[in-house]
Amino acid sequence: MKALIVDDEARVRKAVRLLVDWDAHHIDEILEAGNGNEAIEVIREAKPALVIMDMMMESGSGVELMTWVNEFAGNTKFIVVSGHNDFDFVRQTVRNGGIDYILKPIEAEAINTAVSKAVAAWRSEEEERSQRQQQSIRLNEIKPIYGEKLLSALIDDPINSEASLRRLVSEGVIPGNAESSRLILVQTDSGNNPLLKRFGGDSELLYYAIVNICNEFLHPQSKGIAFRYWGGPPEIAIILWDVQESVVELISRINQGIYRTLQFRMHFGISNTGSLPHRLSMQRTEAAEALLRRNLLSHEDYCHFPSSTDAHGKTVSPSGDGSASHGSPVIFAHVQEDWKLAVISGNNEALSDAAQHWTHELSRGGVVTPEMLNAWKADVLLFRIRLVRDALGVRADAALAELEHADQLNPAPYTNGYSFSLFAWRDWSFALMQRLSQELSARQVKESNPMSDIVRYVEQNYASDLSLQEVAGKFYVSREYVSRKFKQEYGINFSDYIGNVRIEKAKLLLQNPNLKLSQISEMVGFHDVKYFSKVFKKQVGSSPKDYRIQKNI
Known part of the structure; x- marks a missing residue:
């Protein structure tokens, strides 16, 4: 059986290790985490039976961790160890299924009693779950x-x-x-x-x-x-x-x-x-x-x-379920500018703040419905399409295809599931913005490099009398810049690159027996067939005529 100790103070984690008689409780592996976010990753991977956690932590509070555990790791039992005698904290612990709420300084007897109770509850539920699952399977056969x-x-x-x-x-x-x-x-x-x-x-x-x-x-x-x-x-x-x-x-x-x-x-x-x-x-x-x-x-x-919802977005429950009316729901437009600035900045802190602001705005009215989440998700994806198209223009489709593929691997939380976690939606929105920012940044850097445009230009115009001066002027850069960058990025001189392109095109044309060598020479930008043959033999190792014979045997 595994246990996890979560506290942002190493000395507290050490104290818990020393105070609990792990062998007596048959716990043979003790893990540690310094905050709530780190604890979630450990729980996902190690699946401990017991979590002993602090309530107040700088990154990922105890309340958030309890909520997450209750929703996504319901089999795990947890005990809260806190220096705050706060009734609301105690109530949150009970509401989320906590075993005990122990105040610091920790007493050995109190924490061992709580651990014993948690282990007993975990073992009892595991046995009951196993029995009921077998019974349910037999029923459903x-x-x-x-x-x-x-x-x-x-x-x-x-x-x-x-x-x-x-x-x-x-x-x-x-x-x-x-x-x-x-x-x-x-x-x-x-x-x-x-x-x-x-x-x-x-x-x-x-x-x-x-x-x-x-x-x-x-x-x-x-x-x-x-x-x-x-x-x-x-x-x-x-x-x-x-x-x-x-x-x-x-x-x-x-x-x-x-x-x-x-x-x-x-x-x-x-x-x-x-x-x-x-x-x-x-x-x-x-x-x-x-x-x-x-x-x-x-x-x-x-x-x-x-x-039903009236024209102002207020929820009315005429059938007597006791729910009250609420104010107008928050729409995505309220946070859209924050998202845009965060994505453009590429700063993880800004992205995290935007995601946190989104979930805060989403819940501050006291009502979040699956209908609202579906509308928000649709607005978010529409915002992404518009931002990508504004940034990349005609090159946007490839970027959107990559992002949509990533969506399949990292889908949004189910909007109408058994339970709901703002924590999960915050993580999803942060990841979506981060991927969007990275995709835009990578493609914009690539597109801002004139070398890729120059290479495409050469591929399309190799049959013309291309010169370094002409190409540099075409893209408003100096001859020296093109010469230096071409050598750095492709490891070859610009003129040699053009020659290689022409010879590769010639090799394809030579496979057509109906074209004369003089025609092929003109088609790939050589106006002298003898010079074409000389360059071809130097690069390929055989004359154009011999190469044609080899390919057409």
């Missing part, structure tokens, strides 16, 4: 007995929905007295790698597991049915025909069951009540909108109801 496509047709095929309903009633899937319903969509996140790994990367198996868990709470009292919805992107839907019970209480029980099995809580988009089956199509739209407009900063809200 059984082919679902419900007609998922028939249930999906209730939503997608209004014309035949009555016929589909009659068939489902006759098969006992839906009770005959069901007249009204709610449609609920369960949030699925195909990018949640930790969760997918438990199912061997098989997303279908994961979906079946969630469906089965939901139905364990719906079937016994015939409240509704959960199924894999086939009408669009991977989704899990619930048709709830028992609309008398509090839907929030029911979803809470379902979510607790999902958490016991998968150690994740899902988000649920819940439609208004409507007639069955006629309102199902509209209800799916309402449920999808509820998920798209959920406030990602409200980490403990898992039930989301339909909402």
